[in-house]
Amino acid sequence: TISLKVEFGGGLELLFSNQRSHRSSTPDAEIFKAVDLTYLIFWLRDNLLKERVELFIENATVRPGILVLVNDADWELEGEGDYELKDGDEIVFISTLHGG
Amino acid sequence: MPPRTCALCDDARAILKRPKTGQQICKECFFYVFETEVHNTITEAHLFKRGDRVAIGASGGKDSTVLAHVMKTLNERYGYGLELFLLSIDEGITGYRDDSLETVKRNQQQYEMPLKILSYDELYGWTMDAIVSQIGKKNNCTFCGVFRRQALDRGAAILNVDHILTGHNADDIAETVLMNIMRGDIARLGRCTSICTQGEDTIKRSKPFKYAYEKEIVMYAYFKKLDYFSTECIYSPDAYRGHARVFLKDLEAARPSAIIDIIHSGEAFEATGSVKATQKSQQTCKRCGYMSSNELCKACTLLEGLERGMAAAAVTDRARAKLDAEGPAPAHLRQIPLFRLPETVQSNHVDPSVSLPAQR
Numbered sequence: 001t002i003s004l005k006v007e008f009g010g011g012l013e014l015l016f017s018n019q020r021s022h023r024s025s026t027p028d029a030e031i032f033k034a035v036d037l038t039y040l041i042f043w044l045r046d047n048l049l050k051e052r053v054e055l056f057i058e059n060a061t062v063r064p065g066i067l068v069l070v071n072d073a074d075w076e077l078e079g080e081g082d083y084e085l086k087d088g089d090e091i092v093f094i095s096t097l098h099g100g
Numbered sequence: 101m102p103p104r105t106c107a108l109c110d111d112a113r114a115i116l117k118r119p120k121t122g123q124q125i126c127k128e129c130f131f132y133v134f135e136t137e138v139h140n141t142i143t144e145a146h147l148f149k150r151g152d153r154v155a156i157g158a159s160g161g162k163d164s165t166v167l168a169h170v171m172k173t174l175n176e177r178y179g180y181g182l183e184l185f186l187l188s189i190d191e192g193i194t195g196y197r198d199d200s201l202e203t204v205k206r207n208q209q210q211y212e213m214p215l216k217i218l219s220y221d222e223l224y225g226w227t228m229d230a231i232v233s234q235i236g237k238k239n240n241c242t243f244c245g246v247f248r249r250q251a252l253d254r255g256a257a258i259l260n261v262d263h264i265l266t267g268h269n270a271d272d273i274a275e276t277v278l279m280n281i282m283r284g285d286i287a288r289l290g291r292c293t294s295i296c297t298q299g300e301d302t303i304k305r306s307k308p309f310k311y312a313y314e315k316e317i318v319m320y321a322y323f324k325k326l327d328y329f330s331t332e333c334i335y336s337p338d339a340y341r342g343h344a345r346v347f348l349k350d351l352e353a354a355r356p357s358a359i360i361d362i363i364h365s366g367e368a369f370e371a372t373g374s375v376k377a378t379q380k381s382q383q384t385c386k387r388c389g390y391m392s393s394n395e396l397c398k399a400c401t402l403l404e405g406l407e408r409g410m411a412a413a414a415v416t417d418r419a420r421a422k423l424d425a426e427g428p429a430p431a432h433l434r435q436i437p438l439f440r441l442p443e444t445v446q447s448n449h450v451d452p453s454v455s456l457p458a459q460r
Contacts, residue, residue, distance in 0.1 A: 010162075010318065011330045064349035067318060074319075076117040077104060077124055096318045097345070098161070098330045 001025040002035060002087050006044065010095035012066065015056060016048050024048070026085065037068070038081035040091065056093075065097040108133070115323075119313050119356035127323055134320055138308050139174050145295045147306050150181035153261040156213075157252055158186040160203030163267025165328040166317050167309060171265065172211050186211075187255045187264070189248050190219035192227020193333065200329040210327070218255040220247055224403055225434045232335055234406060241339045243406075246398045250390055253439070256303045260442045268307040271314040271352075274359045275344040277366035282344065293366040302391055303442065313359060388436040400436060407433045 006022045013020045026035055026043055038061065045057055055063060061081055062068060068075040069092040070083055085091075104114040104124050112126035118133075125133065142148065156171060158164040168186060175182050188204045191197050201217065208215040221227050224247060232240050256264050273293060280289040291297070296306040309317065321328055336342070351358040384390070385397035392398070408430075 009322070009330070011332065014331075064353045065345075067315060069322075072323075073113070073115040074117050077114055092322075094318055094322060095330070096162075096314050098332045 001027060002085050002089075004040070004085065004088075005090045006040075006048075007090070007092045008094075009092065010066075011098050012056070012093050012095045015050060015052055016044075017050055022048060035085050036081060037070070037075060037083045037085070037091070040085060041081070062093065063097075065095065067094045067096060068092070069094070116316075116319055119315055119352065120360055122356070130316075131320070131324070134312070134316055135170055135173060135177075138170055138312060139178060141295070141311055142174070142180075142308055145306070147296060147308070148180055148182055148263070151183075152181075152263055153183045153185065153259070154263045154265060155185045155187040155216075155252075155256050155259055155261040157264055157266045158188050158204045158207060158215075159267075160188075160200030160207065160329040161267070162318055162321055162328045162330060163269055163272075163309060163314075165203070165207055165326055166321050167265060167267040168207055168211050168213065169324070169326055170320075171308070172213070184211075184213050185259050185261060186213045186215040187252065187259065187261075188215065188217045189251045189255065190217055190221070191244055191248065192220050192229055193335065194229055196331060196334050197228075199331075203327060203329040206327055214259075216255055216259055218251050218258070220251065223247075223251055223254065224399070224436060226403070226406055228335065231406065234409075237335055240335050241341075243402055244335075246402055250397075250399045250436070250439075252305075253303055253390070257440060257442045261303065262442070263304045263306065265306055265308060267309055269309040269312050269314050269317055270359050270363060271345075271348060273307070273310055273366070274362040275341055275348050277362050278344040278348060279341060283340075289366070289369050293363055293369075311360065311363070385439075389439040390436075403436060404433065 002025065004024050004026065006024055008016050008020055008022075016022065024043075024047075026040060041057060041062060045053060049056060056066070057063065068080075070078050071090055072092075075083060106112050106114050106126035106129050107123045108125050108129040112128065114124035115127050116130050117124050118130075148154070154171075156164065156168050158168060168184075171182075171184055174180065175184060186204060186208055188201060190201060204215065204217075207213075219227075228240070228244055231243050235243070252264055276292045277289065280286075280292055293310075295308075295310050296304060298304045320326075348359065348362075351362075381393075383392050383395070385392040385400055386395050387400045388397060390397045390399065394401075396404075
């Protein structure tokens with residue numbers, strides 16, 4: 001398994017049992033499928049997301065307006081959903097979709 | 101993907117891809133370009149002069165918290181010579197506003213700025229909770245927006261400031277441009293991209309974050325570990341702006357520069373001569389003294405509707421006529437206290453046609 005630290009901010013924690021920080025263990029890469037960020041997003045939906053899927057996922061990726069950081073770097077620099085997870089990675093999901 | 105080096109300093113690890121430019125930059129360079137761009141926005145628009153008293157509209161949310169932080173930083177770094185205040189409006193929304201006000205109080209400590217909180221309850225006698233229970237969840241944003249606009253001006257008058265700053269960002273302004281196009285509101289379309297609005301009888305109001313992407317504001321707050329409150333207003337899910345926002349986010353995903361490009365398109369719109377002629381000239385509300393396009397300002401109109409139990413009727417001009425047909429407002433209805441501009445604004449303006457009504 002791959003051990004990860006996942007954090008939610010900007011209001012997203014409300015969808016995940018109102019908990020900002022989670023420790024997760026995902027399965028290792030399977031033969032045909034790598035454990036990448038897209039996999040993690042669906043894994044979170046299936047295992048930790050308590051309500052309102054449409055507020056987290058849209059069109060097989062995170063809803064537009066949700067920022068994703070991988071080890072404190074913009075996921076756009078790491079290939080977005082195709083980034084392959086490593087043991088000990090820290091992933092942060094921050095929603096920007098609220099009043100300022 | 102291999103770790104990338106910052107495109108600007110060529111030294112540290114890149115942590116962000118800027119939506120505006122596509123550049124991949126490191127944390128320190130990001131802080132610097134973000135702050136400097138706001139500084140450039142401010143200086144190019146000549147927003148301030150030394151000694152100005154400036155109120156930052158603070159809700160405790162991401163934009164106003166980052167705005168307070170950046171204004172404090174720039175004021176010190178470039179010696180603007182400004183006196184900064186925090187001004188917060190309590191609309192009376194349980195579970196939303198009361199929590200975010202706690203954040204503003206923490207901001208006051210963190211940024212060492214005087215804080216003034218003004219509530220709808222003390223000003224109008226109605227909280228948003230009470231308004232929504234009377235009129236439901238359609239049009240409630242209209243009430244809130246109209247009441248908040250006046251409340252900010254009144255708060256600024258109490259603080260005796262020259263200038264109000266709000267945290268509206270590039271995404272907000274692009275959404276507004278789209279909304280005005282979708283609703284055919286040409287008059288607003290010609291005005292909504294101005295960085296600074298100033299009428300003759302109003303306090304200047306500016307948006308230093310006009311060109312700052314919401315994504316960058318959130319990243320700035322995250323990396324600087326700034327304390328802000330983040331929940332959707334419980335009454336807003338059906339707001340019309342939601343449609344524009346969803347559309348804009350999709351546009352941004354396909355082409356990140358779309359947001360700044362929409363603003364540039366919006367800046368190119370200007371009311372033509374024939375449209376200008378149909379706009380009503382500005383007067384003063386005969387009940388409370390605030391600026392108005394009609395005899396009664398919108399806030400007094402909405403308040404009268406609430407007090408007379410016909411709130412839904414007060415929202416459009418046509419419905420206002422129906423309200424008037426019911427007869428004049430009964431005496432002793434709650435009214436908004438008289439509005440006086442702060443001295444600094446008054447001394448710049450002389451209007452012989454205005455005579456304020458006698459004190460009640």
